[in-house]
Amino acid sequence: MNILSIYIGYITDLIVGDPYYFPHPVRFIGNLIRYIEKKIRRVATTDKQLKIGGFVLWFFTVIPTYLITYLIIKLVSFNPYVFVFVNSFIIYTTLATKCLKDEAMKIYRVLKTGDLKQSRIQLSYIVGRDTESLSESEIIRATVETVAENTVDGIIAPMFYAFIGGAPLAMAYKAINTLDSTVGYKNEKYLYLGFACAKIDDIANYIPARISVLLIYIGSLVLGYDYKKCAKIAIRDRKNHKSPNCAYPEGAVAGSLGIQLGGTNIYFGKPVYKPTIGDKDREIESEDIIRTNRIMYATSITSMIVFTLIYVLCVR
Numbered sequence: 001m002n003i004l005s006i007y008i009g010y011i012t013d014l015i016v017g018d019p020y021y022f023p024h025p026v027r028f029i030g031n032l033i034r035y036i037e038k039k040i041r042r043v044a045t046t047d048k049q050l051k052i053g054g055f056v057l058w059f060f061t062v063i064p065t066y067l068i069t070y071l072i073i074k075l076v077s078f079n080p081y082v083f084v085f086v087n088s089f090i091i092y093t094t095l096a097t098k099c100l101k102d103e104a105m106k107i108y109r110v111l112k113t114g115d116l117k118q119s120r121i122q123l124s125y126i127v128g129r130d131t132e133s134l135s136e137s138e139i140i141r142a143t144v145e146t147v148a149e150n151t152v153d154g155i156i157a158p159m160f161y162a163f164i165g166g167a168p169l170a171m172a173y174k175a176i177n178t179l180d181s182t183v184g185y186k187n188e189k190y191l192y193l194g195f196a197c198a199k200i201d202d203i204a205n206y207i208p209a210r211i212s213v214l215l216i217y218i219g220s221l222v223l224g225y226d227y228k229k230c231a232k233i234a235i236r237d238r239k240n241h242k243s244p245n246c247a248y249p250e251g252a253v254a255g256s257l258g259i260q261l262g263g264t265n266i267y268f269g270k271p272v273y274k275p276t277i278g279d280k281d282r283e284i285e286s287e288d289i290i291r292t293n294r295i296m297y298a299t300s301i302t303s304m305i306v307f308t309l310i311y312v313l314c315v316r
Helices: 002-016 027-043 047-076 080-094 097-113 116-124 134-183 193-204 206-223 229-236 247-257 286-316
Strands: 265-267 270-272
Touching: 002 080, 002 097, 002 134, 002 206, 002 286, 027 047, 027 134, 047 080, 047 097, 080 270, 097 116, 097 134, 097 286, 116 134, 116 193, 116 229, 116 286, 134 247, 134 286, 193 206, 206 229, 206 247, 206 286, 247 286, 270 286
Parallel strands: none
Antiparallel strands: 265 270
16 A cells, blocks of 8 residues: 555656645645744753754654654555545655756756846755856756755655655655755854754765665666766765765766766855866756756656565565
8 A cells, every 4th residue: 555655646746746836744844843943042042052952853843743644644544545545645745856847947948048147046946055146057057966966855765765664754754854954054043953953864865865876877877878977976976065965866967967066156155165076078058957857757767666676575
């Protein structure tokens, strides 16, 4: 029943995506995070207290998310049809294949009109870096990096946890990832409060990020891209990022396409140096956004197949 739900959820995500009008669970998780953060900041005044508060924030966000999802699944388990429907729906909300593609294509289409100002605005909706002064190539690079990185966060990882622990674990992962994207910044405001959330997100993505190299490798092979360099760059440049996980998918995509990612970015008005990832075999171009989307889709299908095979073998 769980594996059927994962497939239905995955296919639903490919078709429907994340409509803006839809009351997505991540929005409720985000509201909960902001509510708890306000409560913590009222009592935590020192750096040490804020650091402890970060663990409190994580606990009272992730644990309730898991328990509520678990209870919902238990309540609907009286009927197999209702169970599959509800379980599939919850799993669908943890995946983001079509959403990632749609957001990247919005940037691509605006870029093709030559409107850099609007392209920067469109990009600002999906990245944490400052976009006000980015050049065309920097906009493309940021889009490719975001799709590559979120191939793990938005597809491989939630799928991985859904196969292991069903909808409750997949939704708990989503809460962990939402915490990181909300408070996991190394700026003055969140350096201490976001410490625990950022570190636990690193742990949660540790295995999915490394699995992504194999999955992107297979996807690149199917698409006819440079699959050999895909693996080579992912392994060679795996430490060329402040995150212990992001360089794996970014390196795999950079190698597959023969482009260079990484480098210095501006976050909250301050430059943050990042080593480059990949070799500059050619200049990055807008069509690389489409190519990265293709890799993402191929990787998502590969993930479903590989995880299913492992799941069946483990059950047997």
